[in-house]
Amino acid sequence: MSPQEIAQNAEKALLYEVVTNPKPGLVDPADRGPHPDMDVYLFINSSLSLGEYFRQAAKIGTNFTDTDLREMFKKLRQAGIQAEKTMFEATKKINTHKGAIFSLGLFVCASAYCQRHRDLDEFEVISKMTQGLVKHDLGQKNDTAGERQFLKYGKGGVRAEAEAGYPIVKNVALPFLAKSTGELNTRLLDTLMKIVSQIEDSNLIKRAGNIQVVEWSHEQAEKYLDLGGYGTAAGKEFMQELNQTFKEENYSLGGSADLLIITIFMALQKNII
Ligand SMILES: CC(C)(COP(=O)(O)OP(=O)(O)OC[C@H]1O[C@@H](n2cnc3c(N)ncnc32)[C@H](O[C@H]2O[C@H](COP(=O)(O)OP(=O)(O)OP(=O)(O)O)[C@@H](O)[C@H]2O)[C@@H]1O)[C@@H](O)C(=O)NCCC(=O)NCCS
Numbered sequence: 001m002s003p004q005e006i007a008q009n010a011e012k013a014l015l016y017e018v019v020t021n022p023k024p025g026l027v028d029p030a031d032r033g034p035h036p037d038m039d040v041y042l043f044i045n046s047s048l049s050l051g052e053y054f055r056q057a058a059k060i061g062t063n064f065t066d067t068d069l070r071e072m073f074k075k076l077r078q079a080g081i082q083a084e085k086t087m088f089e090a091t092k093k094i095n096t097h098k099g100a101i102f103s104l105g106l107f108v109c110a111s112a113y114c115q116r117h118r119d120l121d122e123f124e125v126i127s128k129m130t131q132g133l134v135k136h137d138l139g140q141k142n143d144t145a146g147e148r149q150f151l152k153y154g155k156g157g158v159r160a161e162a163e164a165g166y167p168i169v170k171n172v173a174l175p176f177l178a179k180s181t182g183e184l185n186t187r188l189l190d191t192l193m194k195i196v197s198q199i200e201d202s203n204l205i206k207r208a209g210n211i212q213v214v215e216w217s218h219e220q221a222e223k224y225l226d227l228g229g230y231g232t233a234a235g236k237e238f239m240q241e242l243n244q245t246f247k248e249e250n251y252s253l254g255g256s257a258d259l260l261i262i263t264i265f266m267a268l269q270k271n272i273i
Pocket residue numbers: 077080081095096097098099100102103144145146147157158159161199200201202203206207252253254255256258259
């Protein structure tokens with residue numbers, strides 16, 4: 001697969017996620033959820049502004065020949081910092097895809113690297129690229145939600161997820177999506193809720209202002225899945241209720257959306273969808 005094809009799957013993943021609906025706590029074509037400053041058009045603008053970054057990320061992965069994969073991450077991070085600026089220009093300073101620039105950028109770079117290293121998979125490569133990241137980045141500053149939550153709760157957020165090689169995507173979300181059948185929208189909604197049932201989303205914790213919200217969100221997502229998901233009348237009805245609750249409570253699921261995005265990306269790479 002060429003760097004261009006890999007980069008194109010990344011852009012597709014961003015667009016597939018935003019059109020999936022109805023997503024609780026997130027923007028979709030029918031609803032802004034708890035994000036009055038965003039709509040689906042903003043996400044389209046943001047997604048298209050990142051095309052050049054994904055091509056760069058794929059090239060970094062293709063051209064890297066050293067053995068220490070942390071050096072590949074350093075190169076990617078430089079490109080990512082520039083991509084964040086490009087995104088904020090495209091969205092007039094609204095944070096649509098900061099987490100996705102980080103997580104999806106890692107997957108694009110790792111996928112390109114794996115084209116020439118068939119003995120490795122993306123999850124292992126990302127884990128090697130980001131070894132020591134929590135220790136390096138967290139513990140001093142408290143400017144961002146991730147930095148504050150590490151100091152307050154000892155949670156490593158997206159950085160810990162990356163260091164571990166995104167096990168939720170590898171072991172839970174991707175196999176779940178692969179096994180699912182039916183309409184793609186339903187499969188992706190159910191996969192999102194499978195992710196919500198297990199992760200600690202730093203965006204949700206920040207919005208709620210407490211850590212107990214994690215357990216609550218796990219229970220809600222499990223209930224939805226137990227009802228049979230979006231393909232059943234009961235699951236559909238419960239999803240509508242959840243949408244309303246997330247809006248009323250001003251709860252967002254930005255981190256879960258990013259994990260769905262990388263699950264979609266990997267599913268496209270593996271021809272699962
Ligand atoms: C490593 C970076 C992502 C930077 O981290 P930073 O500390 O700036 O950010 P975090 O607060 O740690 O947020 C990381 C984003 O990752 C997503 N996320 C959250 N939980 C998880 C999880 N368990 N697994 C995977 N991904 C997760 C999430 O992104 C989405 O939510 C975003 C909006 O969230 P937030 O930032 O909390 O909130 P607001 O902007 O206030 O928005 P609203 O609440 O109003 O909605 C959205 O973008 C989604 O994508 C987390 O936000 C990376 O950026 C980096 O390396 N940057 C470079 C930094 C650097 O090296 N600088 C050098 C100079 S110092």
